[in-house]
Amino acid sequence: MPYFNKKKKGKKKWIAGVKRIIRGQENRREHTCMTKGEALTWEAEMRSLSDEEFLGQKINTEYCLLNLSNDYLDFAMKFVPEVQKEKKRVFQLFFQSVDPLMTVQRFSDRPKLSLDFTAKCFNDLGGNVTNNKVVKNMKSSWNWGKKFIPGFPNINPFDLIEKYPETRKPRYVPSLEDFYTMLEGDYNDPPSEQDKLMLLTYLYTGARRSEVFRLRISSDVDFATGTIRLTHRKSGGRGWEQAALPMLDDLYDLLLAHVQTCKTDYLFTDPETNKPYTSRQHAMKKWCTRAGVKPFGWHSIRHLTATVLAQKNVPMEQIQQTLRHHNLSTTEKYIGRYGVLKEHLAVLSNPKVRQEVRQRNINNNTTLKVVTK
Numbered sequence: 001m002p003y004f005n006k007k008k009k010g011k012k013k014w015i016a017g018v019k020r021i022i023r024g025q026e027n028r029r030e031h032t033c034m035t036k037g038e039a040l041t042w043e044a045e046m047r048s049l050s051d052e053e054f055l056g057q058k059i060n061t062e063y064c065l066l067n068l069s070n071d072y073l074d075f076a077m078k079f080v081p082e083v084q085k086e087k088k089r090v091f092q093l094f095f096q097s098v099d100p101l102m103t104v105q106r107f108s109d110r111p112k113l114s115l116d117f118t119a120k121c122f123n124d125l126g127g128n129v130t131n132n133k134v135v136k137n138m139k140s141s142w143n144w145g146k147k148f149i150p151g152f153p154n155i156n157p158f159d160l161i162e163k164y165p166e167t168r169k170p171r172y173v174p175s176l177e178d179f180y181t182m183l184e185g186d187y188n189d190p191p192s193e194q195d196k197l198m199l200l201t202y203l204y205t206g207a208r209r210s211e212v213f214r215l216r217i218s219s220d221v222d223f224a225t226g227t228i229r230l231t232h233r234k235s236g237g238r239g240w241e242q243a244a245l246p247m248l249d250d251l252y253d254l255l256l257a258h259v260q261t262c263k264t265d266y267l268f269t270d271p272e273t274n275k276p277y278t279s280r281q282h283a284m285k286k287w288c289t290r291a292g293v294k295p296f297g298w299h300s301i302r303h304l305t306a307t308v309l310a311q312k313n314v315p316m317e318q319i320q321q322t323l324r325h326h327n328l329s330t331t332e333k334y335i336g337r338y339g340v341l342k343e344h345l346a347v348l349s350n351p352k353v354r355q356e357v358r359q360r361n362i363n364n365n366t367t368l369k370v371v372t373k
Contacts, residue, residue, distance in 0.1 A: 002039030008032070014039040018046040020054055022155070027054065050109050051155055063149060065107060066100035071149070072141040080210070080233055081278070090137040093121060104145065108153035111160050114138075118161050127166035135161050173303040178293040179203065185291040195283070197254050198268050201228075202298065204251045206305035206323050208232060209298040213277045215267040217259050226252055232324070243324045306334040 002016045012032040016039035019028045029046060033039040046054060069091045076087050097117045098107065107113055121130045139158040146152050174182075183191065183199055191199065201212055211230040215221065220229040227244040228251075247255065259267070266276040280298070288295040302323065309319045320331040 002033070002036055002043065004036070016040070016042045016046075018043050018054075020051070022051045022054070029054065050105070050153075061103060061105060061151075063105075063152065064101050064103050065095075065098060068104055068141060068145050068149075069095070069100065072144055075144060082210075086133060087137050087141075090134055091141075093134065094138065104149075105153050108155055108157055111157045114157040114161060118158075118164070122164045127164040128168065130164050131166060171300060171303060172294065172296055173300050173307055174293065174296045176304065176308060178288075178296075179301070179304060181293050182287050182291040187290045187292070189286075189290065191283075191287055192271075194258070194268060194271075197258055199301065200251060200254065202301040203305055204248050205230065205245050206302050208302060212268065216265050217262060217267055218265050221255060221259065221267060223252070223256060228255075230324070241324075245322070303334050306331065310335040 002014050005013050005015050008015075012034055014033040014036050015030060016033055017028060017030045019026060021027070031039070031042050033042060073084070073088060073091070076084050079087075094117060097120055098113060118130055118135055121134045125134070135158055139156060142156040142158055146154060146156065179199075183196055198212060201207065201215075202209075205212075205228060207230050211232055214231060215228070220231070222229070222244075225244075226247050228247050229242055229244045231240055231242050233240055255267075263269070263274055269276055284297055285295045306319055306323060309322065310316075316328060316331060319335070320328050323331055323334065325331045325334075
């Protein structure tokens with residue numbers, strides 16, 4: 001409400017003021033007026049403004065959601081192809097619910113539009129996809145627009161979306177027996193010799209799928225030092241990360257024989273195109289089904305490596321180094337918290353006491369039978 005300032009000099013003594021909480025911060029604007037009516041009118045106008053207008057920011061009234069999609073996807077070309085496809089797919093879903101020609105300012109002023117869109121994704125795709133793909137990528141695109149597009153809305157409507165409930169299924173990790181059954185089993189159309197060597201490379205190094213696909217003979221396989229170098233692209237487009245791991249003797253011998261037959265510098269290539277693999281998502285399911293074992297994926301072999309090492313009581317820090325995780329907590333997720341807690345829970349087990357109790361029960365039962373007779 002405006003108030004009259006008697007001490008103020010001049011004719012404009014009515015002070016109008018409006019306070020708004022924007023992004024968790026208090027913002028206030030004041031204006032001096034001739035009359036109380038003029039002050040009330042000014043306050044009403046201020047309350048009708050968007051947050052950006054209230055803060056005095058210039059608004060881009062032409063930039064639409066389709067512009068944001070095209071510009072952001074051009075920027076996303078620096079990411080690996082899988083990430084590019086994910087971002088493109090999210091915008092395709094977005095434009096099934098929202099008019100692509102709507103201006104970004106209009107969309108920002110109507111936060112329920114983002115809520116309706118993500119709620120639909122939750123109903124159709126579940127919480128995991130909605131949180132970790134849809135909301136994450138839409139939030140990133142909006143933050144990118146705030147940085148680089150003049151007059152872009154300063155409030156990200158996807159920041160307002162609360163996390164949806166997730167139902168996570170634990171990743172199936174095969175047993176070592178099932179792995180070798182799939183690898184060496186006697187069934188129709190098993191893995192080729194190159195595929196068998198590729199699968200062993202995954203098991204012996206705990207590599208990610210893309211790391212093995214991009215292996216080059218000239219730069220990544222060093223027979224002089226007996227090491228194999230794995231290259232992984234860090235998240236957020238922050239460049240590449242490399243690590244050299246020792247080759248086991250049998251992997252060393254198999255790779256040494258294999259490179260003599262390679263036609264390109266890539267270690268593993270599609271025999272039909274002589275180009276490196278990029279996906280092969282159906283191959284593992286085919287081999288597992290024909291071998292009669294429960295299907296598992298390429299990344300499950302990485303989990304199997306960690307599980308076998310943990311079962312052999314390899315220290316957690318060394319497993320972390322093998323998998324090349326930055327955080328130990330990530331390694332613990334690979335083998336399950338039960339693997340970390342088992343050693344500590346062992347203090348609760350006392351076989352000697354348990355055996356004494358069992359023997360006492362046996363003696364009591366024997367005595368009871370004698371008395372009864």
